[in-house]
Amino acid sequence: MxxxxxxxxxxxxxxxxxxxxxxxxxxxxxxxxxxxxxxxxxxxxxxxxxxxxxxxxxxxxxxxxxxxxxxxxxxxxxxxxxxxxxxxxxxxxxxxxxxxxxxxxxxxIGGQQLAFEQLKKKLGQEGLFNPDHKKPLPLMAFSVGIVTSSKGAAVRDILQILKKGAPCVDIVVRSVRVQGEHASGEIAAAIEELNSFGKSDLIIVSRGGGSSEDLWSFNEEIVARAIYNSRLPVISAVGHQINITLSDLAADIFVETPSSAAKIIVDRKNALISELAGLRHKLDFSINDALGNLKNRLIALTHMLKSPADRLLEKQQLLDELSSGLNYNMRHFLELAKERSGSLIQRLGALSPLSILSRGYSLSMLVPQGVILKDVSQIKKGDQLKTVLHKGAFTSLVQEVFTDERKTDV
Amino acid sequence: MKEKLMFEEDLKKLQKIVEDLSGGKLTLGESLKKYEEGVKLAQSCSLTLADAERKVELLMKKEGKFSLEKFDDTDVAEEK
Known part of the structure; x- marks a missing residue:
């Protein structure tokens, strides 16, 4: 209170x-x-x-x-x-x-760094860096579009490496500012323009090294989106360090330097040259293999196929074999025949009527027919007969014929 | 350039031919025909890669129209 x-x-x-x-x-x-x-x-x-x-x-x-x-x-x-x-x-x-x-x-961290992280997160969630969206590079890029400053070091590096390593590659440069306020808009527009111009097989988006502020345009959303939306495959080659920009993340392939981007194309070309040499070698090998196989088959078939001369020789040989066999057989046969005829002659000797005559028998025949008489029915009275004895012969006349031999009394 | 446009297709054809040939299921006539075709394709593909006549151009856009200008690359050092 x-x-x-x-x-x-x-x-x-x-x-x-x-x-x-x-x-x-x-x-x-x-x-x-x-x-x-x-x-x-x-x-x-x-x-x-x-x-x-x-x-x-x-x-x-x-x-x-x-x-x-x-x-x-x-x-x-x-x-x-x-x-x-x-x-x-x-x-x-x-x-x-x-x-x-x-x-x-x-x-x-710095505000710029945070901005980068935030945008990276946002675009990442949207799928701009999605591996599924990455386009394969063409087998060989014969025409390359480059988005960079025509006055910068990057374009010189790329041109030089391609000239030396892959002079078959045509180049279209779309010159843009690569730093400053307007750079990102120009880079994004150039990517779209090269797509609609349509004469390139791929696009290299590039600038040489610099501070992270210098490279900042390549971290802008508009650039990342243009790269993502490009129909043509995009190689991002920004800076000379390991600073990864959003362009890098959105690109189909990213490399650290402009030179590396050109080297990808040179390497591809060299790999193709090797592949072609290999294919060429395989072609030769296959055809030689096919011809070799055919040759072997042909040789095998030739062996199976007898020439007429071969067949003649074969027949001659057979003939020789047969004829030598024939000679042998003939000789054998002749010897056999000789042996047989010898014994026959012996037997014949034993059976000879002449040897019977020596034992006192005689042989009578009708003259002049010369038919040897075995039966009295062959003769009649008055026929002339010739009788052969063991030694000598004589003729006689038939006086009488007796049909019954048993009644004959001599 | 026509060869360049055909390159990828030609290379695929060549790969197919090599595959067919090495399969060894073709007649001699077919094999020789494929071989000849393959050699031609391999040569044409190699020539395309060996081509050294490159063009370097600058893409310009004026009033919505594209045009190509020669890009001066003479100061690009040529190593010999």
């Missing part, structure tokens, strides 16, 4: 106190650097951003108006840790204090 009260008891209006607070906060604190984590992020249709910044134990509301956020490269989102610069502001109508953010940077 107060015994004495102030002589002047001032009663503030809400407006007054708010003005007092506003004065205190805005004058005493004013512009500050503030670190915190974004939450409750909302982008209003007006283009203004509203969010809160918090740490483990406190929260402050924040606004970033369209004029301040329009050049922001990365996206603000909940959970992002940031460092921002701004001014504390008290907004009377809602009784709120907040920080009006003028500049904001992600904590830890």
């Amino acid at each position: 107060q015994k004495t009260s102030r002589p002047e008891k001032h009663i503030y209006t809400v407006f007054e106190i708010t003005q007092a607070i506003k004065g205190l906060l805005e004058d005493k604190i004013g512009e500050v650097w503030l670190e915190g984590e974004i939450s409750n992020f909302k982008a209003a249709t007006s283009g203004h951003f509203y969010f809160s910044l918090k740490d483990q134990s406190a929260l402050i509301w924040a606004a970033m108006f369209a004029y301040a956020n329009k050049n922001l490269k990365f996206k603000l989102e909940d959970g992002l840790k940031v460092i921002c610069f701004g001014k504390i502001d008290v907004y009377g109508p809602s009784g709120q204090y907040k920080i009006i953010v003028e500049r904001i940077e992600p904590k830890g």
